[in-house]
Amino acid sequence: MEKWFVFSLGITTIGLLLGMVYQRISQAADRRKYPPQGQLVDIGGFCLHLNCIGQGTPTVVMDAGGGAPSISWGLVPSEISKFTRVCTYDRAGFGWSDPNPSNPRTSQQNVDELHLLLTQAEINPPYLLVGHSLGGVNMRLYASQYPEEVVGLVLVDSSHENQMTSELWRRVKRMSWFYQVLRIVSHVGVVRLIGEMNLLPMLKDLKRDIQKYPLAVQTLFDTFKSFCYRPDYWATASSEFANINKSFEGLQSVTSLGSLPLTVLSQGSQDSQMSDERFQRWEALQLDLTKLSSNSQRIVAENSGHLIPLDQPELVVNAVRQLIENV
Template sequence: MKYLIGGFVVLVLVLALAGVVYQAIATARDLEKYSPPGKLVDVGGYQLHLNCQGEGSPTVVMDYGLGGMSLVWSWIQPEIASLTRVCTYDRAGYGWSDPSPHPRTSQQMVQELYGLLKNSGIEAPYLLVGHSLGGLNLRLFASQYPNEVAGLILVDAVPANVYSRLPAFQKSMANTQRLFSTLSVISRIGLLRLLIQLRGTEVAPDFVKQLPLEIQPIILAKFLPQTFDTAIAENQLMATSAEQVSQTELPNDLPLVVLSHGVNMFDDLPQEQAKQAELTWQELQAEIANLSSNSDLKIAEQSGHNIHIDQPQLVVNTIRQAIDRFRQT
């Protein structure tokens, strides 16, 4: 019996090793197949990927949510590039960017983004557009560099006080953490890569399926252990990030637009809890809008949390209006 168990253990180890090798080979192949659309810029011993398109001022700078990458703005960036310069980037550990040796807090991510822009010669003024965690980051950016910010557009951004006001959010993030932990393991041994190879975009998350067809395989190729480990690290410190932001203030007259989803994103909860959680989220979004006397709150009636994917034209129009207002002042 012990020989049978021993043989089974050896078989499992051999298969796991084969999976690791397969993952490494496939990753190397994808690096050759999918080159970065932008450039890699040193920010202090590691490189971040920055993709700027178009010309003009202000420069639109976009940041995405937990577990994403720069390509999630693929419906938005080309349209804005016809109006002005627009830059997307991969936070450290995502997309084509190197991992960072520093804790993944909003403060650290803002510091890296600011260094990335300056080291690339991308000067202010910046019109900041941030989704979810990216919105939390760019809210902090706007508070720390107010003289360099032309405006702030928050796309269903994580509120700074969400952990104290909305327990359902914390529960949702705990579930997300377990998902990323599982994906980290199965991606390491090549199982996720094999599944994607066999089934393609059939196994992709809904938000990936809604992006341009030519973008979908690139995002799936970036479903790497490093990606999930980065998401885990950011999620672990999101409460710290929220606390960092809560201790700052936006300029009272900062041009601010808050976009909030219209389709309940807490539908995994019992009906009454989901209804209450949604009401609280909308209250928090309204409170963010009240942080500036020069603000506007819009509800994306047809969107869940990913407004920039569900209703990209709404985001494009909002950015266009912000650019026009800036140029008229």
């Protein structure tokens, strides 16, 4: 019995070591295969990825949704770059950015880091901010804290501080716990292995759904997949979801943005996982966002679910263009 235990322990140890070697080698290969677009900017002990293209003013600054890298904007940045400068970036721990595990991933932390990033990279205001989903929370908070820098705001199916029900909060806590599990096993290559076997549910679903988008968007899948194989990705996503209430609490005092030009772009097609009641509640919260400014408008993306930047990218581009023309 003792010999069997020692043998099993030895086999397990060897398996874990081989898994760690597999993960390290594969992760290094990913870095060579998928180099960052743009630049990595040191903001004090770690680097954030920033990619600015095009010319003109104001500079459009874009923040992606929860757990999403900057490439999730798809074709939107390249289209905006045809008429002004646009900058996308990866929040710490996502995409090509280094993690910052010393601080919880709250919206306030993201705002602080984004402001430092733009300063360090000498991307001077004025800014027109664009935020999708949870990125909309970050950009709304940024606009409230640096009003002298911001000339317009586009909220793309943005999260709302009152959206959390007890059911959603239980779901978020389950996701946060599951992400921590994935963080642990990704160190020994398990996430990479099941991902390559097309057995990781979120990647399997994404691979299926992305087929309906243009080829230029489909080619981003492998890059995103390489991000998901890193332990830092899951640790950051878990922290972001675990601290979502704290992020929403930071918005409680942001009840007005004055007369800041604001466009609220909302999904018009009900996502398959949404009940009728949830969809109606979401619509009411989207309408409530227009009250943030006396100079606001709402546009409904009739043919889009939550992923408006991929479903109807032209609506995001046109919303940005219209705000720029107005300001």
